[in-house]
Amino acid sequence: MNAPLSHARTTSRARALVSPSGIEIWHVEDYTVPLVSMEFAFVGGAAQDPEGMAGLANLMAGTLDEGAGPHDASAFQERLEEKAIELSFDAGRDRVDGSLRTLSEHVEAAFELLALAVNQPRFDQAAIDRVRSQIISGLRREESDPGARARDRLNALAFEGHSYARPADGRIPELQAITRKDVVAQHQALFGRDALHIAVVGAIAPEQLTALVEKAFGSLPAKARLATIADIGVGHAGHREIVPLDIPQSTLYLAMPGIARKDPDFMAAMLVNHILGGGSFTSRLWMEVREKRGLAYSVWSSLSNRHHAETFIAGTATSNERVAESLSIMLAEIARMAEAGPTEEEMARTKAFLIGSYALRFDTSRKIANQLLEIAIEKLGIDYIDRRNDEVAAVALPQMQAVARRLFAGREPLVVVAGQPKGL
Numbered sequence: 001m002n003a004p005l006s007h008a009r010t011t012s013r014a015r016a017l018v019s020p021s022g023i024e025i026w027h028v029e030d031y032t033v034p035l036v037s038m039e040f041a042f043v044g045g046a047a048q049d050p051e052g053m054a055g056l057a058n059l060m061a062g063t064l065d066e067g068a069g070p071h072d073a074s075a076f077q078e079r080l081e082e083k084a085i086e087l088s089f090d091a092g093r094d095r096v097d098g099s100l101r102t103l104s105e106h107v108e109a110a111f112e113l114l115a116l117a118v119n120q121p122r123f124d125q126a127a128i129d130r131v132r133s134q135i136i137s138g139l140r141r142e143e144s145d146p147g148a149r150a151r152d153r154l155n156a157l158a159f160e161g162h163s164y165a166r167p168a169d170g171r172i173p174e175l176q177a178i179t180r181k182d183v184v185a186q187h188q189a190l191f192g193r194d195a196l197h198i199a200v201v202g203a204i205a206p207e208q209l210t211a212l213v214e215k216a217f218g219s220l221p222a223k224a225r226l227a228t229i230a231d232i233g234v235g236h237a238g239h240r241e242i243v244p245l246d247i248p249q250s251t252l253y254l255a256m257p258g259i260a261r262k263d264p265d266f267m268a269a270m271l272v273n274h275i276l277g278g279g280s281f282t283s284r285l286w287m288e289v290r291e292k293r294g295l296a297y298s299v300w301s302s303l304s305n306r307h308h309a310e311t312f313i314a315g316t317a318t319s320n321e322r323v324a325e326s327l328s329i330m331l332a333e334i335a336r337m338a339e340a341g342p343t344e345e346e347m348a349r350t351k352a353f354l355i356g357s358y359a360l361r362f363d364t365s366r367k368i369a370n371q372l373l374e375i376a377i378e379k380l381g382i383d384y385i386d387r388r389n390d391e392v393a394a395v396a397l398p399q400m401q402a403v404a405r406r407l408f409a410g411r412e413p414l415v416v417v418a419g420q421p422k423g424l
Contacts, residue, residue: 013385014199014372019210021218023193026372026382027209028201030365036107036202037365038100039373043197044190044226045095046168047308055170056178059132060186061091064098066127068116073127076113085110087117093168094307095377096190101366104203107212115216118191123183136172146251146317146418149243154253154313154416157236163229164309192224193217199372201365231308233257238412242421250419251317252327256411258303258310259403261378267391268399269303269407274354275346276337277301277314282349284333289316295326305378312407324423327415338408341401355389 017025049056065080065087067073080087083106090097098118102110142148152167159165196217200209234257259269270278277285277300289299301314314334318326342350362368362385375384417424 014382015206016382017206017210019214019218021193021214021222023196023198023213023217024376025209025213026199026376027204027206028365028368028372029204029206030201031203033365034104034203035365036100036102036104036110036200036204037369038198038200039097039366039369040100040196040198041095041097041373041377042190042192042224043095043195043307043377044224045092046166047094047163047229048186048190048227049163049166053174053178053182054166055135055168055175056182056186057091057096057190058169059128059135059175059178060123060183060190061089061096062131062135063123063127063183064089064117064121064187066131067122067124068113069120069122071116072122072124076116079109079113083109085113087114089117091168093164099366107204107208111212111216118216119219121187123180123187125180128180128183132175132178135170136175139169139172139175144245144247146243146245146247146249149245150251150253150315150416150418153241153243153418154255154414157239157241157416158234158255158311158414159232159309160235162232162308164232164306188221189225192221192226194222195224195226196220197373197376199369199376201369201372229308233309234311234414236414238414240415240424241417242424243416243418245419247419248320249317250320250323250417250421251315252323252415252417252421253313253315254327254330254413254415256312256408256413258305258312259407260310261305261380265399265403265406266303268395268403271347271350271354271392271395272337272342272400272404272407273301273303273312274350275342276333278303279350279353282353284337285314285316285330288329288333289326293325293329295322295329299326299330314413320420321422323417323419323421327417327424331413334408334413337404338410339405341404342397344397347395347397347400351392351395354392358389 015027017027046057067076086101088099156165234255277283285299289295296316296318299316304311304313316326361371
């Protein structure tokens with residue numbers, strides 16, 4: 001029942017296998033150390049939470065390893081610990097992630113426990129209540145966290161009326177009302193083979209791997225029952241809002257429309273963002289806000305690519321008295337980038353860094369599996385690892401200047417500040 005390896009697609013780094021039920025697995029066979037690392041994801045996630053049930057996917061994911069099949073939570077965790085198996089689940093905005101890491105000698109036992117967690121989670125009421133209590137405790141701590149408060153308000157405004165407006169971790173009253181029946185239903189809706197992506201790295205042969213993956217996931221429904229999620233842009237352009245918190249330092253976020261990962265200009269946009277604020281100690285925002293003026297400990301920008309929204313986000317945290325000045329400088333740097341774009345020197349330096357540092361994403365089996373999973377979900381192709389640096393090198397300065405204008409020219413950001421900022 002193993003997939004015919006002669007039909008596998010390969011690159012110098014990874015091979016695509018297919019299980020008997022049609023599950024694709026991206027596999028790097030490596031016997032350097034006797035470990036197997038698997039990262040997998042079901043596309044869906046917190047965006048699929050029904051109205052009034054924010055945090056349902058997060059609660060469901062948190063209870064998947066709290067007992068499965070014949071084993072209650074304690075017995076299940078004991079079996080993991082006996083063989084030093086690491087198994088975890090997490091719900092993000094667009095997917096439910098899973099991670100499995102085991103010594104190769106225990107791979108059969110590891111996949112047996114994985115199969116139970118995926119197919120036969122117990123969702124015992126005591127486990128649901130315990131995990132719910134932990135999540136609610138975290139949410140209560142975030143009520144006084146300016147970063148969390150600014151982030152949640154930014155999402156609520158930017159994606160108003162959309163599932164992205166709701167906090168992925170949930171809202172306390174809605175979490176308290178979720179029942180075991182709701183948790184079971186969400187598991188049944190999200191876990192389908194067509195929504196599944198898998199990447200495995202380590203000391204395991206393709207034949208054994210396809211058999212174990214089939215055992216773990218082959219009995220799931222062929223299709224997940226996902227609600228249709230509409231694409232959405234960033235709303236409330238030009239709006240500024242303060243979330244009042246009685247603290248000496250404010251957190252500031254700003255957002256504008258971004259660029260799709262599959263857009264032909266994305267690689268140029270990635271370089272532009274690195275120069276503007278993504279490059280930490282060398283970026284323009286860092287130099288202007290921190291190094292020259294000492295306004296903040298950190299300042300950053302990023303291109304955020306959700307499945308149904310593309311966003312440019314920038315942020316900093318500074319004293320209440322200096323928020324207005326920090327925002328003014330950030331906006332001025334964004335406007336300068338829109339007007340003139342990067343310089344030749346900035347482009348050359350950024351390319352050298354992004355090309356040279358790319359290998360650091362692949363220095364452990366877990367990192368390799370994570371990178372492969374992201375590439376699979378983004379549908380960039382199994383040979384992307386081989387192509388990526390050449391694509392970075394091929395970006396030309398006029399393309400970067402054009403994409404800087406496209407991203408920033410004539411746009412007013414949505415701005416949210418949590419704290420007690422002066423002068424806004």
